[in-house]
Amino acid sequence: MNAIDLEAEYNNRARVPEHPAIIASWASDAAAYRHAHPPRVIRYGDGERHTLDLFEAGAGPCVMFIHGGYWQALDKSFFSHMARGLNAHGVSVAVPSYDLCPDVTIGDIIRQMRRACLALNDALHVPVTACGHSAGGHLAACLLATEDCVPHAYSISGLFDLAPLIETSLNEKLQLNPELAKAYSPLFWPAPAGKSLDVVVGGEESGEFHRQSAAMAERWGAGHTDVRVESIPGANHFTVIGPLADSASPMVARLRDLACA
Numbered sequence: 001m002n003a004i005d006l007e008a009e010y011n012n013r014a015r016v017p018e019h020p021a022i023i024a025s026w027a028s029d030a031a032a033y034r035h036a037h038p039p040r041v042i043r044y045g046d047g048e049r050h051t052l053d054l055f056e057a058g059a060g061p062c063v064m065f066i067h068g069g070y071w072q073a074l075d076k077s078f079f080s081h082m083a084r085g086l087n088a089h090g091v092s093v094a095v096p097s098y099d100l101c102p103d104v105t106i107g108d109i110i111r112q113m114r115r116a117c118l119a120l121n122d123a124l125h126v127p128v129t130a131c132g133h134s135a136g137g138h139l140a141a142c143l144l145a146t147e148d149c150v151p152h153a154y155s156i157s158g159l160f161d162l163a164p165l166i167e168t169s170l171n172e173k174l175q176l177n178p179e180l181a182k183a184y185s186p187l188f189w190p191a192p193a194g195k196s197l198d199v200v201v202g203g204e205e206s207g208e209f210h211r212q213s214a215a216m217a218e219r220w221g222a223g224h225t226d227v228r229v230e231s232i233p234g235a236n237h238f239t240v241i242g243p244l245a246d247s248a249s250p251m252v253a254r255l256r257d258l259a260c261a
Contacts, residue, residue, distance in 0.1 A: 052096035055083035061259035068134025088247035191223025202235035
């Protein structure tokens with residue numbers, strides 16, 4: 001591990017200089033979709049950020065999309081348009097916010113997403129397919145491991161072993177030590193047998209993100225989780241979620257099939 005420049009491997013904003021324009025486009029597209037399709041807001045806790053936006057598409061299945069930002073940035077308002085593709089196929093999509101580090105720990109965020117998932121399940125009375133990007137991909141895997149109402153997870157650019165982050169600037173806010181990093185890393189949790197995990201990574205992402213995906217597939221696959229690995233050609237850490245907004249994309253088709261299974 002010491003031979004790898006971990007800062008370069010995990011600092012995605014530095015790796016993708018055009019990220020400000022991409023994030024600005026997320027905010028604009030999300031606001032437009034939210035204006036055209038006002039969501040139902042469901043509260044899952046007492047905090048200001050403890051709500052989720054539910055973009056309903058009938059009485060059928062539901063996907064919960066959890067945003068990224070290394071557990072320390074962004075909120076649900078940047079990602080409303082991630083519901084567009086699935087809504088077109090009759091799949092409802094919930095987009096939660098959560099508190100951010102360093103105000104809370106990653107462990108607190110995991111617990112918040114568990115509460116959000118249960119609140120969504122209580123509201124709709126259907127299974128929840130957990131989907132997430134980056135830190136959200138980590139949280140989606142956590143929900144697969146812990147929640148009976150989550151039979152499938154679709155993790156995009158997920159982080160499953162948090163130990164490498166200790167030696168990066170990201171840890172200024174994450175405040176991880178070796179013990180906490182292992183405790184919060186689903187790579188080391190019991191694999192949820194009889195469930196399915198899709199591990200998706202952009203083809204242009206760093207070697208560490210590809211390594212993380214491969215390690216998760218190997219570890220949980222050996223534990224009798226049905227694991228599927230996919231690399232999205234030409235996609236970087238920020239563009240990799242773009243297909244979620246496209247009703248004709250293979251990514252949306254796969255999530256629709258999982259949610260409807």
